[in-house]
Amino acid sequence: MSNFHHDEEFRLHTPEFNELNKKLDRRQFLTKTSLGLGALAVGSLFGNSLFGNAPKAAAAASTGDLEADILRALPHFAPKAKRVVYLFQSGGPSQFELFDYKPKLSTMFGQNLPDSVRKGQRLTGMSANQSALPMVPSFCKFNQHGQSQTWMSELMPHTAQVVDDLCIIKSMHSEAINHDPAITFFQTGNQLPGRPSIGSWISYGLGSDNQNLPTFIVLVSKNGQKDQPLYARLWGNGFLPSRHQGVQFRAGKDPVLYLNNPDGYDGKDRKEMLEYLSKLNQLQNAAYGDPEVDARIAQYEMAYRMQTSVPEVMSTADEPDEVFEMYGPDSRDSGTYAANCLLARKLLEKDVKFVQLYHQGWDQHTNLPGGIATQCKATDQATAALIKDLKRRGLLEDTLVIWGGEFGRTVYSQGKLTANDYGRDHHPRCFTMWMAGAGVKPGITYGETDDFSYNITKDPVHVHDFQATLLHLMGIDHERLTYKFQGRRFRLTDVEGKVVSNILS
């Protein structure tokens, strides 16, 4: 008896299902009636002969084809990058202490920021009431490194070693001045929440290269100071189908919650159970056509495959000591930035398409010298190790590495300026980020800022330009990857964005 239901096919016309079928909800009623009426109206307009002779044309005009056409056209160019790892430095790392060397500032300690430089730029509520805006030079020493003789701060000795692999963009600029809108803008192309994130767009447009792992994986460092919050919507799918949202791997024993079998269950009949569940879901979906049901089927199957693939990829047992030494001592402590960099390398080796790390704690309004040194210590070695490791394994060939925050910091000190302590406020008009690997020129610096690193003097790169370039490297024309939602076609770069062709190799 217990096996009886296993042997019988499900039928839609059992009394239980008949009850269900009678229940037309509002959405279904409207869809069915309006589509029906619309079809009748169109039919009578054109007459039967038209549809009778050209059933294919009528089918092609049906809804949903727009989406299929957009996806069918992909990729638009031969891609240079197959995978992306985006090391997001949340909080707004100061360009003054890391990349943007401004020697002339050293003679201007404590002088007020000239109005001719500020040009009425809005300030945040945190420093708008300051009676003076005293400029402060960087406390760091800078030296030239590599064949490219790029200036790098002493705070990043390891990154300085790989500087010939980096394409440093000093002329990034954003529209938002506070963390939440700025980071949302960077990750989704809009300051207001609700749009899909970059990784979701890529997952939607290009699909997966590894059926056993999610296409878009997110790792958040546990050792970054949690001064500014991160939210799951930064890797959310917005209005795209839910299976394209980023999957966050957590630090510790259970990287993905509830992936392990519960105690006392050996999991042997899980596959069979899932097959029946999937059949039930498909029956449901045949009647309702809700895309969320498709997403649910896909996620159950993915979770099942992840039961083997995730423990395998998380295991560091095969990594020699040399690797841990390269990434730094933190790399043995799961969930740290260093461990996440190592994990990112392992995920990229498995052809996971978009891996995004977040490391918080770059928001130094006060006590900048101490704070930023701590941040660099936690991230510099592992970042450089990731570049070196990808390079020697030949993965930098087709992997794009991105490092950057949501905005930069001001030339003037926020709060009290003393001889060896200061802070810097948010600054969206210019900041530095870098890319490395597939498709970008190595060992170059792009864009210039003025002597105060306040305004861009050459080759500005807007956030939308960066997003357009990223998509371009993956083989996507940012203007053509669109999704129709609530009557409007949306894209990552909204109505802007220009590929920065000068940094493409």
Add this chain to the structure above:
Amino acid sequence: MILGNITEFAGHLHPLIVHLPIGFILLAAVFNILSYFKKYANLKPAVSVTLLIGFISAVLACIFGYILSLSGDYDPATLSHHKFSGIMLAAISGLLYFVSTERVKKEVLIPGKIFSIVLLGLIVLMSYSGHQGASLTHGSDYLTMHTLMQEVRDKPVSVQTAMIYEDVVGPILQKKCSQCHQGGKQKGNLSVESLQTLFKGGKNGPAVVAGKLNESELYKRITLDPEHKDFMPADGKPPLTKTEVQIIKWWIGQANAVQGKTIAQLKNTDAIKPKIGAYLGFNKDEGGEGEEKGFIQAVNPDIPLTADTMLIGKLRAKGLMVRMMLKKPMMLDITLPAKSGLKMADLQGELLPLAKNIIWLNLSGNNFTDSDLAILKSFTNLEKLRIEKNPVTDGVSNDLVALKHLEAVNLNETQITDLAVNNLKKNPGIKRIYTWGTAVKQVN
């Protein structure tokens, strides 16, 4: 302000109203002629009232036409002919109506045949006035015998044989500028009809100065910010595309604004040729769109345009990842998952027919030997190859060195030595050789 808009609006009604007197006066003439036949004799009284409506609409057309003429920019000679003949037309039709009324007929009776002749004369006058009007709107060369006799230029067969002005720049200007700057309508006194009129220019100076971009008003105007009031084409008419602007820039700056020369006869054409090709529609398939956005993607022409999708399906069914990097030509990136347990014999039936489509290939970690990988010599379009973590030796380099598109080879954790690296370096196209975890000593 509002009043200004109303008058402008009324002026724009002229082309609509003007057709009413044409119709009614023509109808009056037709009725008048037909009424000579017995069968249609009953039409005779209708001539008078038809003429009256024609007269009223002609007066309205005159008023609106006058308002329209105030907006300026029309050829003054044609305009005065049109204006004079139009007013005459209205006046004569009014007079004819007057003499056809019963009240006047009692006083002065004009013989029917004279009336008919004058009415036909009115049609001739109307045709003349109409032609002048059309010349104002569409240009004086719109309806001429010239249309019948002019030589139509054949579309050039290649970029090299295309004439820079006649086949490229001229047609761009005709398409984007001539509506307002040619024939009867020469806004700003500029005509784009010929190279001479471009050199002559308009009220802001010459439109084109050979070799001098910043003195050429035309180039300045088409490259302004589209929001700028001097930007051309004005009033939201379709602007020149980026390619068209680049061609005009090159023609003025580099080619001294010549005419009568083919591209082959000109110098420094390497950069502009693909753009002219894109404009003439020769290289549409080769990234014409990327072109518009400022980058050109060079695609190896040896890659077949299509591939057998059945084979791709079979490979996927065997567990390989087959990614389409581009659909036309069909560029494939194929990955055999590590430790797949598959033998080369299981795969070559599908891989070999697709060999020329495979651009990136990853066969790492699958226990392949040199002889397994001997098939790679057929993969002539391969750009990136990963065969790391396989028990291959120096021998494999012999099959790879001849692959002329190969850029990067990953030989990490294989049994190769410096011999293989030296062998591969004979192919200057191979830029990156990965040898981490091998006996290779030299640094790449």
